[in-house]
Amino acid sequence: MHLCVVIAPNGLGHFRRALRLLHAVLERSQQQPRVTVVAEAWQRDATLDWSVARELWRRGVALVDGVMAPGVTWSASASTYDDGRLLAWEVRLARLPAFREATHVWSDNLAGVLAHRPEAFLTGSFLWSDVLQVHSTPAVSAFVERERALIGRCSPPIVAVDALAMPSVRARALLVPWMCEWQGPPAHGEAVAVLGGRTGTSHDRLAAAARAIEGRWRVVTDDSLMHDAGGYRGLAAAIVRPGAGSITDCVASSVPMLLLDEPGNPELKHNAAAVAQRGLGRVLPRGEEARAAEWIAEMTDTAARRAYAEAFAAQRRDGLVVAAEWILQHLKLERAR
Numbered sequence: 001m002h003l004c005v006v007i008a009p010n011g012l013g014h015f016r017r018a019l020r021l022l023h024a025v026l027e028r029s030q031q032q033p034r035v036t037v038v039a040e041a042w043q044r045d046a047t048l049d050w051s052v053a054r055e056l057w058r059r060g061v062a063l064v065d066g067v068m069a070p071g072v073t074w075s076a077s078a079s080t081y082d083d084g085r086l087l088a089w090e091v092r093l094a095r096l097p098a099f100r101e102a103t104h105v106w107s108d109n110l111a112g113v114l115a116h117r118p119e120a121f122l123t124g125s126f127l128w129s130d131v132l133q134v135h136s137t138p139a140v141s142a143f144v145e146r147e148r149a150l151i152g153r154c155s156p157p158i159v160a161v162d163a164l165a166m167p168s169v170r171a172r173a174l175l176v177p178w179m180c181e182w183q184g185p186p187a188h189g190e191a192v193a194v195l196g197g198r199t200g201t202s203h204d205r206l207a208a209a210a211r212a213i214e215g216r217w218r219v220v221t222d223d224s225l226m227h228d229a230g231g232y233r234g235l236a237a238a239i240v241r242p243g244a245g246s247i248t249d250c251v252a253s254s255v256p257m258l259l260l261d262e263p264g265n266p267e268l269k270h271n272a273a274a275v276a277q278r279g280l281g282r283v284l285p286r287g288e289e290a291r292a293a294e295w296i297a298e299m300t301d302t303a304a305r306r307a308y309a310e311a312f313a314a315q316r317r318d319g320l321v322v323a324a325e326w327i328l329q330h331l332k333l334e335r336a337r
Contacts, residue, residue: 041066
């Protein structure tokens with residue numbers, strides 16, 4: 001058996017989610033299929049200190065880079081997509097022997113693979129067509145129309161986190177609990193993390209919020225925490241661009257979130273609202289960055305800590321197990337005894 005895993009080049013969240021889940025599948029499988037991951041070298045290099053990734057490379061999982069970028073990523077500027085990147089990656093992927101010859105294809109968040117491998121299954125809590133439809137350029141409109149047609153024609157299985165699944169995914173997905181890598185008791189540290197991911201699209205707002213809290217809390221960043229479960233235990237709260245990866249890390253260690261969504265980004269607006277609705281954080285309105293210290297103070301008083309602890313305790317965090325078991329069955333892999 002040969003499994004080809006295709007991962008979007010949009011930041012690290014997609015990459016880390018797919019590798020977490022792939023690791024969970026291989027850990028539970030008696031058979032060890034050949035696995036090719038199609039992603040970007042910078043994504044691999046940014047996670048070389050992560051035990052999950054190191055274990056996969058040690059097992060012989062291969063990475064093929066130079067295919068997915070430039071490709072499907074988020075940009076607030078519609079002109080970003082005028083160079084044809086929304087479809088050009090498919091041409092490169094379709095030429096890849098590992099993709100053509102694989103017995104099974106798994107795509108993290110990219111429905112375009114269905115044009116070439118209609119039997120593929122997907123992971124992810126949103127469809128790019130729902131996110132990019134905010135842009136009305138010809139290139140984006142063609143991409144949106146094509147992706148929706150592929151989804152409608154192929155009806156692919158989709159594995160999605162229940163708490164974050166957007167409506168178009170929720171209607172057709174296997175919904176699983178939070179897919180967390182580690183857990184711990186509620187955080188009571190003195191540091192505040194500023195988590196913006198690798199896209200850089202919220203840099204100015206995050207930087208302003210970080211300046212506002214300096215001196216009152218010790219500020220830590222993505223790079224210092226990326227794969228350090230213990231580091232999250234030292235957090236009182238986190239200021240977060242609400243991508244799925246950053247949110248999942250905070251949920252894993254019960255870290256309350258002050259969420260900065262982005263105008264025009266439907267996924268982040270949805271994620272921020274979903275987290276706040278579950279009592280796991282608050283949404284910081286645009287223009288309130290200079291008051292971030294006040295917001296964090298309110299979120300970390302005794303009563304708020306107690307409420308957050310109760311909300312986090314109510315979250316199921318066994319989504320990796322649930323999703324891995326489904327994938328094992330889907331791939332017809334024998335479970336390890």
